Amino acid sequence: METRTLGSLEAVVVAPRGEAVRAVVVLMHGFGAPGEDLVGLADMIEAPPGTAFVFPKAPHSFTELYGAPPFVDARAWWKLDLEAIERARRTGGVRDLSRERPQGIDAARALVVALLAAVGESFPGAKVVLGGFSQGAMLACDTALREGPKLAGLVVLSGTLVAEAEWAALFPTLRGTPVFQSHGTVDDILPFALAERLRDGLERAEARLTWVAFEGGHGLSDEVVTGLSRFLGDHL
Secondary structure (H helix, E strand, C coil): CCCEEEEEEEEEEEECCCCCCEEEEECCCCCCCCCCCCCCHHHCCCCCCCCCEEEEEEEHHHHHCCCCCCCCCCCEEEHHHHHHHHHHHHHCCCCCCCCCCCHHHHHHHHHHHHHHHHHHHHCCCCEEEEECCCCCHHHHHHHHHHHCCCEEEEEEEECCCHHHHHHHHHHHCCCCCCCEEEECCCCCCCCCHHHHHHHHHHCCCCEEEEEECCCCCCCCCCHHHHHHHHHHHHCC
């Protein structure tokens, strides 16, 4: 395990020892998490031999975005309206992001595209799977749909549908692309119903979708780790 700068993003890289890297899985953490939040997945996921993992650190700290130091190294890919999210949770309402185009997502996507180019230079010829959790999953989707290179797969862990009108027109670009999507049925942060809408759009576009719904909230589960291991084994 080592920390590298790929493009302009700092990332933890977990590469196999003593063997060539034939595949790279890039996983981006969610909003408010430290940059190393998903690194433990490298040990939990049973990936094929020769698979490296890259865990980028989002560019923005909470101090930068909100002016107050957090208790942990909380990071974000772009700023969210925290008051609106909290109001929706208190009232039991649904925070529907499908009609919104997040301010800052374009700049974040440019950083990811540069990171993917650096991954290609560091591991020439390796297949690349791009994914993330929550906000990182939204960014992975947007990158794959708009500007990403040809990917070996897309991983959407507890993500949601944003900029639906734009994404819907771009979904056909993922035709034939392996996509792994998971979501908790009682997620109170990014509602399950919106994940189903994202799933349905991917299915209509004829992406090669693996869908894992689990009984739980905004997080991961044993079923997700097992399903993702199987997905990577099938497509890498």
